[in-house]
Amino acid sequence: MEDKITTLPKVTIVIPTYNTARYLLDAIDSVKKQTYQNVELIVVDDGSTDDTPNLLMNHPMQFSHFRQENAGQSAAMNFGWKQSSGDLLGYLSADDRLHPNAIETIVSRMALSPEAVLAYPDFCVIDEDSNYVRTITAPEYSENLLIANFQCLPGPGALFKRATWALVGDWNTGLRNIPDMDFFLRFCQHGPFIRVPEALADFRIHSGSTTYNPSSAQRSDEPVTVIKDFYNTNGLPKRFLRWKKRAMANAYLLSGFMHGFSGRYLISLKQMFRAATLSPSSIFSRKMISYVIGIYKSASVKK
Numbered sequence: 001m002e003d004k005i006t007t008l009p010k011v012t013i014v015i016p017t018y019n020t021a022r023y024l025l026d027a028i029d030s031v032k033k034q035t036y037q038n039v040e041l042i043v044v045d046d047g048s049t050d051d052t053p054n055l056l057m058n059h060p061m062q063f064s065h066f067r068q069e070n071a072g073q074s075a076a077m078n079f080g081w082k083q084s085s086g087d088l089l090g091y092l093s094a095d096d097r098l099h100p101n102a103i104e105t106i107v108s109r110m111a112l113s114p115e116a117v118l119a120y121p122d123f124c125v126i127d128e129d130s131n132y133v134r135t136i137t138a139p140e141y142s143e144n145l146l147i148a149n150f151q152c153l154p155g156p157g158a159l160f161k162r163a164t165w166a167l168v169g170d171w172n173t174g175l176r177n178i179p180d181m182d183f184f185l186r187f188c189q190h191g192p193f194i195r196v197p198e199a200l201a202d203f204r205i206h207s208g209s210t211t212y213n214p215s216s217a218q219r220s221d222e223p224v225t226v227i228k229d230f231y232n233t234n235g236l237p238k239r240f241l242r243w244k245k246r247a248m249a250n251a252y253l254l255s256g257f258m259h260g261f262s263g264r265y266l267i268s269l270k271q272m273f274r275a276a277t278l279s280p281s282s283i284f285s286r287k288m289i290s291y292v293i294g295i296y297k298s299a300s301v302k303k
Contacts, residue, residue: 017045117192140195
């Protein structure tokens with residue numbers, strides 16, 4: 001058995017956690033109960049003030065855990081990956097879960113596509129009580145969707161190559177809303193991603209999640225910052241340049257939605273006007289319509 005394990009690529013999963021004691025054990029157990037035999041788990045407590053430290057100290061399963069002063073999810077994951085030894089790396093939010101065959105399935109799929117630098121599966125949405133809500137079928141990978149549409153394709157369960165991470169570098173700790181998008185835009189410059197067409201993870205929605213909470217003005221401007229930094233990258237592949245206006249327009253659209261969802265309606269309109277100036281077709285896009293509906297619904301709830 002030991003010889004078989006050592007021939008498998010080692011996979012490291014980092015779980016960053018901050019005051020998520022209610023869900024943390026589910027996340028840890030979902031990694032420790034993988035059918036894949038060569039998994040390293042690292043949990044980084046980002047200065048939690050709840051029962052998280054006690055849970056980590058008393059968990060019966062073997063894994064590495066560290067504690068740092070509160071510095072944000074990105075800093076926690078960066079720290080965890082620096083302690084890791086896996087050939088493939090990944091992360092799992094402390095309120096999400098992996099399905100038992102997730103890592104085995106993704107590693108097998110990556111072995112069939114050696115040129116791929118990252119693989120991501122479909123996933124399920126669950127509620128705060130772990131009840132199934134729906135299944136999300138992730139889009140097939142294309143540079144057009146990721147860059148021009150400014151669409152974050154990988155969700156929970158994604159794995160990526162350590163060698164590529166060494167080239168790309170850490171998550172940007174200055175970004176709080178979309179550091180993943182910034183990371184994936186840097187990653188795609190080194191090779192393709194692949195979708196694994198099977199639901200292999202659970203994404204949990206609950207009142208404490210930052211995904212659906214209002215954001216500050218600075219955080220709402222992150223999409224524009226990220227796409228500008230991407231197009232200022234030295235040595236950016238020339239094929240990406242044809243999408244610059246469309247990518248900028250979609251970044252402004254997302255920024256406009258985030259401002260509008262957070263109640264800054266005038267700034268939201270200005271961002272969407274900038275999007276229309278760059279790409280007039282964006283006015284009639286599904287994305288624009290869905291964003292406007294989302295802002296309207298959030299404004300109605302606040303009333």
